[in-house]
Amino acid sequence: MSAHVIYARKSTESDARQVLSIDSQVQELKLLALRRGLEIHEIVTEAHSARAPGRPVFGALMKRIEKREIGAVLCWKMDRLARNHFDTGHVLQALADGKLARVITPEREYTADGNDRFLGNFELGIATKFIDDLRVNVKRGNRARFQRGWPNYRPPIGYLNDRATKTVGRDDERFPLVRRMWDELLSGAMNPMQIARAAGRWGLRTPKTRHLGGKPLSFQNVYRLFANPYYMGLIRLKNGESYKGAHQPMVTPAEFEDAQVLLGRPGRSHYVKHLHAYAGMLRCGLCGHTLVPEEHVKPSGKRFVYYRCRRRTDGRPCPNPGLPVVAFERQLEADLKRVTLPSAAVAWITDNIRAKCDATVALQAAQRGAWEQALTDSRRESDALLTLKLRDQVDDATFERRRITLLDQQARLRLRLEQPAPAPETLINRLQEVLNFSASLPQAFREGDTVRRRRIFHALCANPIVRDRKALYTAKEPFSFFEGQGTSRDWQTIVERLRTWLVERDFQIPAYSFDALDTVPRAQQVAQEGGCAGGGAPRANGPSGLPGTTAAARDAP
Numbered sequence: 138m139s140a141h142v143i144y145a146r147k148s149t150e151s152d153a154r155q156v157l158s159i160d161s162q163v164q165e166l167k168l169l170a171l172r173r174g175l176e177i178h179e180i181v182t183e184a185h186s187a188r189a190p191g192r193p194v195f196g197a198l199m200k201r202i203e204k205r206e207i208g209a210v211l212c213w214k215m216d217r218l219a220r221n222h223f224d225t226g227h228v229l230q231a232l233a234d235g236k237l238a239r240v241i242t243p244e245r246e247y248t249a250d251g252n253d254r255f256l257g258n259f260e261l262g263i264a265t266k267f268i269d270d271l272r273v274n275v276k277r278g279n280r281a282r283f284q285r286g287w288p289n290y291r292p293p294i295g296y297l298n299d300r301a302t303k304t305v306g307r308d309d310e311r312f313p314l315v316r317r318m319w320d321e322l323l324s325g326a327m328n329p330m331q332i333a334r335a336a337g338r339w340g341l342r343t344p345k346t347r348h349l350g351g352k353p354l355s356f357q358n359v360y361r362l363f364a365n366p367y368y369m370g371l372i373r374l375k376n377g378e379s380y381k382g383a384h385q386p387m388v389t390p391a392e393f394e395d396a397q398v399l400l401g402r403p404g405r406s407h408y409v410k411h412l413h414a415y416a417g418m419l420r421c422g423l424c425g426h427t428l429v430p431e432e433h434v435k436p437s438g439k440r441f442v443y444y445r446c447r448r449r450t451d452g453r454p455c456p457n458p459g460l461p462v463v464a465f466e467r468q469l470e471a472d473l474k475r476v477t478l479p480s481a482a483v484a485w486i487t488d489n490i491r492a493k494c495d496a497t498v499a500l501q502a503a504q505r506g507a508w509e510q511a512l513t514d515s516r517r518e519s520d521a522l523l524t525l526k527l528r529d530q531v532d533d534a535t536f537e538r539r540r541i542t543l544l545d546q547q548a549r550l551r552l553r554l555e556q557p558a559p560a561p562e563t564l565i566n567r568l569q570e571v572l573n574f575s576a577s578l579p580q581a582f583r584e585g586d587t588v589r590r591r592r593i594f595h596a597l598c599a600n601p602i603v604r605d606r607k608a609l610y611t612a613k614e615p616f617s618f619f620e621g622q623g624t625s626r627d628w629q630t631i632v633e634r635l636r637t638w639l640v641e642r643d644f645q646i647p648a649y650s651f652d653a654l655d656t657v658p659r660a661q662q663v664a665q666e667g668g669c670a671g672g673g674a675p676r677a678n679g680p681s682g683l684p685g686t687t688a689a690a691r692d693a694p
């Protein structure tokens with residue numbers, strides 16, 4: 138039986154002008170073989186120009202073709218195989234003589250049968266199909282480019298295209314400033330509007346192009362920026378496909394997810410305007426619908442915010458009464474006190490957790506092994522899925538949905554595997570942050586603005602539902618560990634539970650820090666950051682510039 142061989146070639150001279158590397162050609166051709174149900178027996182490659190005869194690997198291939206050892210050759214384009222009259226004639230003659238049954242490229246198949254058509258196509262090919270090929274090549278080249286981790290669009294602010302290497306690099310001028318924007322958001326220190334203003338003051342401007350650029354970021358730019366997964370290292374295409382980028386990520390996946398929740402768009406990447414602290418986070422205890430904030434203004438001018446279920450069943454509104462935000466925040470504040478550690482506990486736990494951490498870090502290697510296994514499994518499933526598709530055992534919609542899910546899963550696992558293992562010292566610092574965060578909770582909440590209150594609620598409360606003007610939720614880990622702590626025997630339990638929690642979280646602890654806020658008094662902070670939304674020029678003196686003093690007013694800046 139005659140063999141199927143992949144032949145891939147890349148010229149040595151014109152490296153810069155060629156889109157696809159040998160590896161990419163081979164990958165495309167393997168996919169083609171899989172699609173056609175062909176078994177590949179051998180892959181031969183060569184880096185050699187085909188402008189003149191005398192390529193060694195090609196020569197050896199032709200010798201075996203003469204001996205009728207090879208049934209079909211797969212190549213990326215006809216011109217990979219032959220580019221001079223001698224070699225072209227050699228290949229065509231082998232086809233005509235039946236020594237070689239087929240030459241298969243992604244576009245078409247060349248056989249002895251369609252000789253006339255083939256010759257015509259081939260002769261015209263170089264000249265007239267050049268433009269068509271260019272278009273197809275761009276598409277194919279793009280996929281190869283994504284697989285290598287580079288986008289085919291201009292990267293977002295903080296990154297720059299490197300034209301010479303066709304890769305994306307850090308924009309050293311803007312990268313640190315954009316990272317600072319993320320820091321401000323994640324710390325809860327500023328809301329996106331304040332961040333947009335602050336970035337302007339730090340001197341952040343969009344890169345200059347011929348007609349555009351050189352401008353500060355608008356609010357919309359800032360919202361869109363925080364929704365762009367490119368910053369955590371993912372290339373997301375419009376059709377939903379994700380690829381792991383080869384660029385240096387600016388934020389970790391955990392930070393990115395945190396930001397989405399903070400901005401009220403978990404799992405969504407479109408812009409949701411959020412003026413109310415708990416929008417999208419509370420569910421109706423009767424029907425499960427998401428509660429919607431409603432604002433009422435009394436004739437006196439006083440504003441009240443309610444969270445209400447708008448679900449209608451058979452034309453009748455849901456009977457669950459609205460929850461006034463003032464009552465909700467009163468309840469929340471009382472609950473926060475229950476998970477707040479006294480300073481004596483913070484000190485004792487800090488002293489006793491170090492030894493536990495050191496021993497625990499050793500376990501991390503095992504965790505990484507599990508991720509690698511998951512990645513292998515996911516890749517195997519991708520292959521299996523493709524096989525099902527080729528056998529017509531799965532419909533297009535299901536195939537596409539599953540394919541995209543798997544791609545996403547693989548990209549995320551690769552990202553996780555790339556997260557550096559945190560040093561014990563870092564872990565201890567992070568745990569310290571958790572403890573300090575807990576200790577500062579009631580005050581941080583009382584003095585916080587919309588974004589910070591939302592962040593605290595998100596960090597602490599799991600599965601909140603609302604029924605009869607009361608919110609029901611459970612405390613999230615690790616704060617649930619702190620509930621009802623009393624004696625030092627309980628503190629010992631907290632240390633042990635924190636250790637277990639670290640392992641369960643894969644040692645990735647989100648940042649729980651209000652450092653910026655705890656060192657700068659709130660009034661000064663507001664003045665420094667440009668005052669509250671909608672205000673005029675901020676005054677840098679005195680605490681009079683504080684935003685609304687009632688909880689309800691603060692909820693809607």
Ligand SMILES: [Zn+2]
Nearest residue numbers: 421424446455
């Ligand atoms: Zn309801």
